Amino acid sequence: MAKVIMVQGTMSNVGKSLIVAGLCRIFKQDGYKVCPFKSQNMALNSYITADGLEMGRAQVMQAEAAGIMPDVAMNPILLKPTSDVGSQVIVNGEVIGNMKAREYFEYKKKLVPEIMKAYEKLDKEYDIIVIEGAGSPAEINLKENDIVNMGMAKLADAPVILVGDIDRGGVFAQLLGTLMLLEEDERARVKGLVINKFRGDKTILDPGIEMLEEKGKVPVVGVVPYMNLNLDDEDSLTDRFDKSVKDSKNYNDSSAVNDETDRGFQINIAVIRLPHISNFTDFNVFEQTDIINLRYVNDVNSLGNPDMIILPGSKNTIGDMRWLRESGFEAKIKKLACAENDRLDTKGIDRNKEFEKKSDLCVPVFGICGGYQMLGNMIYDEEGHEEGGCIEGMGLLPINTHICEEKTRKQISGRIGKLTGVFEALSGKEFEGYEIHMGVSESADNMDTTDNTYSPVVQKENVYGTYVHGIFDKGDIAETIIKVLAERKNVNLEDIDIKSYKDIKEAEYDKLADTLREFMDMDKVYKIMENNLS
Numbered sequence: 001m002a003k004v005i006m007v008q009g010t011m012s013n014v015g016k017s018l019i020v021a022g023l024c025r026i027f028k029q030d031g032y033k034v035c036p037f038k039s040q041n042m043a044l045n046s047y048i049t050a051d052g053l054e055m056g057r058a059q060v061m062q063a064e065a066a067g068i069m070p071d072v073a074m075n076p077i078l079l080k081p082t083s084d085v086g087s088q089v090i091v092n093g094e095v096i097g098n099m100k101a102r103e104y105f106e107y108k109k110k111l112v113p114e115i116m117k118a119y120e121k122l123d124k125e126y127d128i129i130v131i132e133g134a135g136s137p138a139e140i141n142l143k144e145n146d147i148v149n150m151g152m153a154k155l156a157d158a159p160v161i162l163v164g165d166i167d168r169g170g171v172f173a174q175l176l177g178t179l180m181l182l183e184e185d186e187r188a189r190v191k192g193l194v195i196n197k198f199r200g201d202k203t204i205l206d207p208g209i210e211m212l213e214e215k216g217k218v219p220v221v222g223v224v225p226y227m228n229l230n231l232d233d234e235d236s237l238t239d240r241f242d243k244s245v246k247d248s249k250n251y252n253d254s255s256a257v258n259d260e261t262d263r264g265f266q267i268n269i270a271v272i273r274l275p276h277i278s279n280f281t282d283f284n285v286f287e288q289t290d291i292i293n294l295r296y297v298n299d300v301n302s303l304g305n306p307d308m309i310i311l312p313g314s315k316n317t318i319g320d321m322r323w324l325r326e327s328g329f330e331a332k333i334k335k336l337a338c339a340e341n342d343r344l345d346t347k348g349i350d351r352n353k354e355f356e357k358k359s360d361l362c363v364p365v366f367g368i369c370g371g372y373q374m375l376g377n378m379i380y381d382e383e384g385h386e387e388g389g390c391i392e393g394m395g396l397l398p399i400n401t402h403i404c405e406e407k408t409r410k411q412i413s414g415r416i417g418k419l420t421g422v423f424e425a426l427s428g429k430e431f432e433g434y435e436i437h438m439g440v441s442e443s444a445d446n447m448d449t450t451d452n453t454y455s456p457v458v459q460k461e462n463v464y465g466t467y468v469h470g471i472f473d474k475g476d477i478a479e480t481i482i483k484v485l486a487e488r489k490n491v492n493l494e495d496i497d498i499k500s501y502k503d504i505k506e507a508e509y510d511k512l513a514d515t516l517r518e519f520m521d522m523d524k525v526y527k528i529m530e531n532n533l534s
Helices: 017-028 057-066 103-124 150-156 169-182 184-189 201-218 239-246 256-262 280-287 317-327 329-336 351-359 370-374 477-488 502-518 522-530
Strands: 003-009 034-037 040-042 045-047 055-057 077-080 088-090 093-101 128-132 160-165 190-198 218-227 265-271 292-297 308-311 365-368 377-382 391-392 401-414 429-441 457-460 462-467
Touching: 003 017, 003 150, 003 184, 003 462, 003 522, 017 034, 017 057, 017 093, 017 160, 017 502, 045 057, 045 401, 055 057, 055 077, 057 128, 057 502, 077 103, 088 103, 103 128, 103 150, 128 150, 128 256, 150 184, 150 522, 160 169, 160 329, 169 201, 184 190, 190 201, 201 218, 218 308, 218 351, 218 502, 218 522, 265 280, 265 477, 280 477, 308 329, 308 370, 317 329, 317 370, 317 377, 317 391, 317 401, 317 462, 365 370, 370 401, 370 429, 370 462
Parallel strands: 003 128, 003 160, 034 128, 040 077, 160 190, 190 218, 265 292, 265 308, 308 365, 365 462, 377 401
Antiparallel strands: 045 055, 077 088, 088 093, 377 391, 401 429, 457 462
């Protein structure tokens, strides 16, 4: 049987996922075969395994840290919100349907056998299992049917490390309040406390730690500093969005170029922050160099004149297409893409060279999955699998999409076909990634664009679209895009080291592990596992 330890938090986004990833990397470095586990994950960032099953990206990131292949058993239940009150429910990688919150609350206890089946599979294969909780174990209105925090700790007979977030303030109240709201047997499972995201001089914190340990009767096993890591985020609570909104608030048509130069950025990539944005981890690879400002923009007045626009995936394509139209983003994007660009003065230009001249001023647009569908002519959802009805797309790509019941789930690799326009240099590049969508898109000649026998990318002029998540991660695809954008702005990249995303992540996992070793008492952590409750 595997040793087990569980990481729970005082609230969402306290850093549980990264602590779990760091522990996985440490145990791997120490010679153990380790894996992550989270019984239930709620997120729009998901991944498709080699056998075509869907799981949360947080556990994929943690599996990478552990040096193992992702297995859907590491996340047997995935909830993908489709509205404010409902989610698509995925069990063992397969969609079982959409449920309202109340319906799922009453149903989830029936999933305990599936959870334990997944856990027991890992228990036979690994030396150590690091379990992640969700939200807080002190949600007293949810404790009755809990299957992800103390309910899971009891099922796995796991000792718990409780993590609090000092960056948002009130960390002592977070930790002590959580302990006070736990039942006596639950409180007994908490064997260590971690204060996460600390900034400053720890000696100033020491008196508070002494009082915390005295009142809580649980030792503090770590005060972990705030870390800036380029790793996949769990869900839409990512601080990437907050940072990007702050960085982009002053971007406007007249000052965007000068503003980005003043900030030290030379290339500006804008990702449209859709209300139902999913798989935003597709773009992390562009954050590796200081010359690029990757911004998530949800206000059309902040879009400015970016060097590239990305339309990301969506869990509600029709709803997000309607938002693009009502918010003014659609008109702005079409204008920047030159589809409706009346700001270009073409007087005196040789007609044979007119498009070449205009294309130099056009902003390339790249759509991924739902964003790709929105760039097309029409989106149909006659049977109501998402929002229902139909809507006109942006008309920038010659495709029509039908939302269907069967979800496409597969890993895919190959070569990008012949392209023209700004990103012609991507032609023939090797790619790999995964598809996860409920829509089938057809081109004007009725060729199924999900087939990918000819190319994963559909293109018209400087507008590109694909169903492949992770397409920018492999090889030199991102590097090629960065070089093209730099060349268009006469930016010198000779002194810029552009690495593969895999190498970047490996270095980040090691950095995370080194930080936890320095600021957590790993001897105590090992003792907590050795003295597991039984």
